[in-house]
Amino acid sequence: MSWFSKMLGSSIGQKLIMGVTGLFLISFLVVHCGINALIFMNDGGQTFNKGAEFMGTNWLIRTMEIVLFAGLLLHIIKGYSLTRQNLNKRPVEYAVSAANKNSKWYSRSMGLLGTLLLIFLIIHLKHFWITSRFTDQITGGHITLYEEMKIIFSELWVVVLYMLSMISLGYHLLHGFQSAFQTLGLNHKRYTPLIKNTGVIFSILFPLLFALMPLVMYLGIIK
Amino acid sequence: MSGNMNITLKVWRQKNKDDRGRFETYPVQGVSPDMSFLEMFDVLNERLINEGKEPVAFDHDCREGICGMCSMYINGRPHGPLQGVTTCQLHMRSFKTNDTIVVEPWRAKAFPVIKDLAVDRSSFDRIMSAGGFISVNTGNAQDANATPIGKEDADTAFAAAMCIGCGACVAACKNASAMLFVSAKISQFALLPQGQPERKSRVSKMVAQMDAEGFGSCTNTGACEAECPKGISLSNIARMNRDYINAQFTSQQM
Structure with missing residues (x-):
């Protein structure tokens, strides 16, 4: 396997890890958003709780949860190590930079946007994942995930934090989605515009849906 | 005046x-x-x-x-x-x-300043010596029409060969990555029949040399393409990535 580790250690290989894990995490977002969107049924969380129950008990999903954490960790660790490596490639900085003339700010700020998402993720996991997987088991698990959502999203700062984080997610995806395909070598006259447009729609749609969830709960539109 | x-x-x-x-x-x-x-x-x-x-x-x-x-x-x-x-x-x-x-001057670890605005770009030369060529036997030149090449491939290869190796891509890139240059030099051969025999070893060697010279990795910001005086396209980087992955997975070497 030496050729394999050598490949993954090269500049292209490291980017490949970022792209593949990134696309995998995007696929997770779709599932996560799909299940969560069940709250919009506005049936007091009945359908949503069924969905959450399935996700929490199905063995395939639980196994994928481990893969998900592995992918997430790889994306974070590799992201930071690449950012650090790349910072060393220009020991003396330019005095004047007109980078905004040749590239988008969010494409140059993936590390920063990713860090904001990591902070959000820690808070988010504390809010829901730890509660549903561990705390409930210890305390007897009387509270449904839907009720947990209602409690968490009754505080304004939480709602604001979640909505701001979704803006970070949107920009992270706006660059990351199409960038992953380019890294994989998928660039084609016919398909690249399609990938880019899909990326834009994806980066607006999913963060928007996620951001609406705490908002509608806080405002009491969903009961 | x-x-x-x-x-x-x-x-x-x-x-x-x-x-x-x-x-x-x-x-x-x-x-x-x-x-x-x-x-x-x-x-x-x-x-x-x-x-x-x-x-x-x-x-x-x-x-x-x-x-x-x-x-x-x-x-x-x-x-x-x-x-x-x-x-x-x-x-x-x-x-x-x-x-x-x-x-x-250009600012990059792999382009050290020699004096004032002049930088040492010999790292580009070493990347070229690693594989940026085709090996041919000497002798009489072939007839120009002996090897047919499709018009589109010829044009795309020529567009990649437009790269003059100035290093503006490295200078513009926030990671000081040389991937636009290297990918152009790989593409100009990868698209032509003459480049096929050494296609896999070329991309492997040139990428390895690029990494050894201390250039950064590509984050697809597109700054290189925007600043390139010869309009070298980002699609070359995708081709290089594709060729590199393919070369690593299918190489006969252990």
Whole structure:
């Protein structure tokens, strides 16, 4: 396997890890958003709780949860190590930079946007994942995930934090989605515009849906 | 003369690669708008020489935009504000009178400053020697039509071969990545029949050399493509990634 580790250690290989894990995490977002969107049924969380129950008990999903954490960790660790490596490639900085003339700010700020998402993720996991997987088991698990959502999203700062984080997610995806395909070598006259447009729609749609969830709960539109 | 411009230049001066370097300010009067940016530097250097001072060292050769020697980072952009041209083809009419223009060398670990604005780009040469060629037996040249090549492939290969190796892509990239250059040099052969026998070993060796030289990795910001004086396309980087992955997975070497 030496050729394999050598490949993954090269500049292209490291980017490949970022792209593949990134696309995998995007696929997770779709599932996560799909299940969560069940709250919009506005049936007091009945359908949503069924969905959450399935996700929490199905063995395939639980196994994928481990893969998900592995992918997430790889994306974070590799992201930071690449950012650090790349910072060393220009020991003396330019005095004047007109980078905004040749590239988008969010494409140059993936590390920063990713860090904001990591902070959000820690808070988010504390809010829901730890509660549903561990705390409930210890305390007897009387509270449904839907009720947990209602409690968490009754505080304004939480709602604001979640909505701001979704803006970070949107920009992270706006660059990351199409960038992953380019890294994989998928660039084609016919398909690249399609990938880019899909990326834009994806980066607006999913963060928007996620951001609406705490908002509608806080405002009491969903009961 | 009327219509001539007065410019304030802030130029990076550095005695040698070990010197820390600093900016120096030079007012340049009576600059013709039709002068190229390098001719404006010639005027400044002539004056500095007459004053008994050290002229500003900068790279240049053909001054026709095809050799890839000139390399100034002007007001935060490689080759200055005009798109699709090298510094020698940038004219003073792209600036306004009384402008202050900041000129820096390319900044990259793999491009150490030799003196003032001149940087050592021999890392590009070493990447080329690693595999940027085709091996052919010497002898009579073949008939031009002996190997048919599709028009589209020929055009795309030619567009990649337009790369003059100036290093603006590295200078513009926030990671000082050389992937636009390397991918262009890989693509110009990968698209042609003559490049096929060494296609896999070429991409492997050139990428390995690129990494060894200390260039950064690509984060697909597109800054290189936007600043490239020859309009080299990002699709070349995708082709290089594709070829590299393919070469690693299918190579017969263990």
